Amino acid sequence: MKRALITGITGQDGLYLGELLTAEGYEVFGLVRGQNNPKIPLVREALPEATLLFGDLTDTSSLLRVLERSNPTEVYNLGAISFVAYSWENASITTDVTAKGALNLLEAIRLHAGNNSDGVRFYQASSSEMFGKAQEVPQRETTLLWPRSPYGVAKSFAHHMTINYRESYGMHASSGILFNHESPRRGPEFVTRKVSQAVARIALGRQDSIAMGNLDAKRDWGFAGDYVRAMWLMLQQPDADDYVVATGETHSIRDLLDVAFERIGIDDWSGYVRYDERYERPAEVDLLIGDASKARDKLGWQPTVGFRELVAMMVDADLDAERAS
Template sequence: MKTAFITGITGQDGSYLAELLLAKGYEVHGLVRRSSSFSTGRLDHLYVDPHTEGVRLFLHYGDLTDSSRLVTLLSRIRPDEVYHLGAQSHVRVSFDEPEFTGDTTGLGTIRLLEAIRMIGLDTRYYQASSSEMFGATPPPQSEATPFHPRSPYGAAKVYGYWAARNYREAYGMYAVNGILFNHESPRRGETFVTRKIARAAARIALGLESELFLGNLDAVRDWGFAPEYVEGMWRMLQADTADDYVLATGTAYTVGDFVRLSFDHAGLDWRRHVRFDERYLRPSEVDALIGDASKARDVLGWTPRTFTPELARVMVDAELTALEGPTATVTPLPVLGFDRPVLAS
C-alpha cells in the first residue's frame, strides 16, 4: 500500500485527489489548518464507520507556516508521495493580503521541500503551480513560455515553481511542477467566479435572488474539470522521470461566455440580471490564459474530456439539485490527532 500526504486536502482539488488515491488503494494523510469552524465538508463522503477495518484516511492539524510541524508529520508518516496543493489561492484576495499570500503560497513551499530534504525522505513531490504565473505573456502558454505574473498570488507561485525546480536539480529530488490552468467543479469555493456564476444562475432561476455583480467579463480563460486534472497530478508522479507539465483544455472562453452558458442552461437571459461592479476588478488584469497540454498528452497520456459548455451545465445542475433536493444536516467531526483517523458514526 502506497502512502500519500496532501496539503490543502480540504479544498476542491485536495478532496478529489484524496478520493482518487483512496480508490487506488493508497493510505492518505492530509494537512488541515486549525480554525474555529470545521472545513472538512468536501471530505464527508469519504468518512467510514469507526468499527470498519482498514481505515485509510487520516487528517492532521498543521500549517504551512510551521516548519517544525511539517518535519514532525513527514518524519512519522514517511509518505511515498507528497502533493502540495495548500495555498492562499484566491487571486483577487492576494492583492489585499500580499504578505500572507507570499508566506503561505511561496515560503510554504520552501518549508515543505526543506522538511523533505532535512529528513532525507525518499518521496515523490508534486508542486501545484498555476497558469497565473504566465500573467501577461500572450497565449498559447506551454512549459516553455516565459512567466510574467500579474498578482501577488502569481508571483508567489513562480517562487514555488522555481523552488521545486531547484530542489530537483540541486538535491536530485523527484519533484514535478503541474502548471494547471483553471479547473472547476461543484466543489469550487463560492467566492471563485465560476461557482459564483453557477450559484447565482440557479438561485435567480428559483426566485431566490435577482442580480449578480461581476467585474471583468472580457477576461479569457481555459476552463477544465477538476476531477480530470487531479488524475493528471497522479500521472505526473508515476512517470519514470520528474518533469514539469501543463494541464489545460486548449480552449478559450470569456467570463461573459461562462455567464451566458450558465444562465442559458437555467433558462434565463443573463443581460437582465448581471451588473458590473468595479470592486471586483484586479489592480492588474490577466487578459488571456490558454494552455497547450500537448506534452502531458504525449508523455503522460493525459487528455481533457470535459470542456467549458458542459462544465457550466454540470455546475448549474449541481446548484439546482442542492437547492431543490431534500436538505440533509451533516455534523462534521473534529479532526483527530496523529495515528487516529477521522471517522463518522
C-alpha cells in the same frame, strides 16, 4: 501500500485527489491547518478512510512531525492562499503560505528523507496565473513567467523553488502548471461558482441579479476531477518534470454567463448582470490558454469534460443544493 500526504486536502483538488488515490489503493493522509477547521466534516464525509494530521505550511517543525507520522511515498502540495483577489489585500500572508510554504515543505522532505530524498516524490501545484501578462499564445512549459498578482508571484517562487530542489538535491519534484479548473466543489468566491450559484438562485426566485467585473477576460477552463489525474500521473513517471495541464480552449466570462443562463432557460442575461468596479483586478490577466501537448504525449493525459458540460454540471449541482436548503 503507497502512502500519500496531501496538503490542501480541504479544497476541491484535495478532495478529488484523495478520492483518486484511495481508489488506486493508497493510504491517504491530509494536512489540515487548525483543529477547528470548518471543512473537516466535509473531508471526513468525502474521504472517510483518510487520516487527517494537523500542521501548518508556515511552520517547518510541524511539517517534519507530519512527515514522520505519515512517512509518505508521495507528497502533493495543494495548500495555498488560492483566491487571487484576496492576494492583493493580503500579499504578505499569501507569500508566507503559497511561496514560503512550498519551500518549507520541500526542505522538510529533504530533511526527513535524508540521503534518500529522491524516494519521496513531490508534486507542486503551480498555476497558469504565473503567466499573467502572457508572452505567447498558447502558453507552454517554456513560456516566460510574467505574474500580475501577488498570488501569481508567490506561485512563481514556489515553482522555481521546486525546480531548484530537483536540480540541487536530486528530488523527484514535479510541477503541474494547471490552468483554471472548476467543479461543484469550487468555493463560491471563485467566478465560475459565483455564477453557477447565482444562476441557480435566480432560477428559483431567490436572487435578482449578479454583480460582475470584467466580462471580457478569457480563461482556459477544465474539470478539476480530470486535472488531479494529471497530478498523479506526473509522480508515476521515472523522471520528474514540469507539465502544463489545460484544455487548449479559451472562453470569456460572457461565454460562461451564456452557458450558465441557458441552462435555466434564459437566453438574454443582460437584465440579470450588473457591473461593479470592485470586482476589477488592479492588474488584469486578459487571456490564458494552455498547450498541454507535453502532458498528452508523455503522460497520456487528456481532459474528458468539456466547457459546456462543466458549466451545466455546476449549475445543476447548485440547483439541487438550493432546492435542498
